[in-house]
Amino acid sequence: MGREQISYIKVKKKDGQNLIKFIRELNKSILNKRFKIILENNWIFFPLTSKTELINEIARYIKNKIDFDIILRDAVKNPNYKHKTLQDALENKIPEKFNYLIPKSYDIVGNIAIIDTNNSYSTSSITKKDLITLKKKIAISIIEVNKNINSVYEKRSEIKGHCRLRELTILHGEDNPETIHKE
Template identity: 30%
Template sequence: MFAVKVPKREAEKTRRKLIELGVLAKSYSVKREGEFILFPVTGPVEGFEIVEAEFEKTKRRPHSYREVVEVPEEVRPLLPSSFDIIGDVAIIELPEKLMPYGKAIGEAILKVHRHIKAVFAKGSKIEGEYRVRELIRLAGERRTETLHRENGIRLRLDVAKVYFSPRLATERMRIFEKTQPGEIVFDMFAGVGPYSILLAKKAKLVFACDINPWAVRYLEENRKLNKMPNVVPILGDVRKIAGRIEADRVIMNLPKFADRFLREAMLSVKDGGIVHYYGFGPEENLFFEHEAKINGIAKGLGFHVEFLDERKVRPYAPRQFNIAIDFRVLK
């Protein structure tokens, strides 16, 4: 086939030009001949030295585990199109009919995604005071601790002992962009610190509370790992801490039960301070019930609220969404 022959020093510039012209034969591998590079092309290209050469077909790596996994055809449509990646650990939700093929699915994920070292299936819903779930090992290393990177910070955690969702990375960055330098922040349900560590880059002080001792242990480690001495980890029930902190900004990332802690949030925020509230809502009525509860608690305390922003964060279940409401508290 036809090839463009150029000296090695001109290879990158030539490659970009051939792509721009739409003549680079991408299904074939580039070839090296001494001090020259040969690019496979679809036909003669004006302005370049053209030679004839034989090229090997490019070996395309599969993009999805579904391309390589071996399962019966009747269950193939049930294969999930996505899964969570936390550090080098993958967590996938499998329908019951796919569980007998869990090992094959896990090994396929490891084969396609080389940076993943362990694969687990969700064995239960998130439950209990610590918001954790049972995990079933499918393939890879026998460990659940990992180091996760997002938004320029590092977070060490054990996916079997603490709650963590990588799907909230964009939402965490949204709050970071709203945070002003020098603020005092109260992260009411901090976990291992994905909000706290990130916001500490701007905030003067971040009080980070969680009732799970494992979460606070990792929070302590992550504070040191990211060199954030202005994060103050607090182990305990947030109801015993509320009112003792006066924050400019309060984070309420506990969507299933956040409405039960609205009073504590409002008592912990300064006059004019902002609360970032998270909840779950049905598609046909995303915000109304949450707004009513927020207004009701504020009225009972003699406060007023000003709603600043409402948004869908992500789908949670069929016709259900994780939602965010930002509001200002006026005392």
């Protein structure tokens, strides 16, 4: 599997700090923090977000101030990047037409996350195979976003019995549904 190609703004090393200053002046967030800034010879490559209108606005603002090019190249992931939201973690991992299926909330009990997919996924626009893949990607992303989560389960039944338990199915992580929860 090849690396992901994204847009970069290429500036001379001496103009790197000026570019950052201009971006801050406009108060726009166009740098993609998921990827590393690349230094090659006398050039700095700043990774850009996919927001074309913002990129064009910055380009118009700096066109007479510094020399730059907007290019497409292989991206280098930033290993220190931490997603802030589940939607952010799933961006470009699932088709946009399925974004409405991303759960708005999920239960966290100790180091386990529990998602309820019964209501969210009642749609005929998705195949069973795609649904399984989607659930897996959501589960992986929940673990990425929450550093204390080791397992993601799916609710399979309502709470029942004297001990108020429910049936769960593992989606991703350790298959150990026991955890410590303090109130």
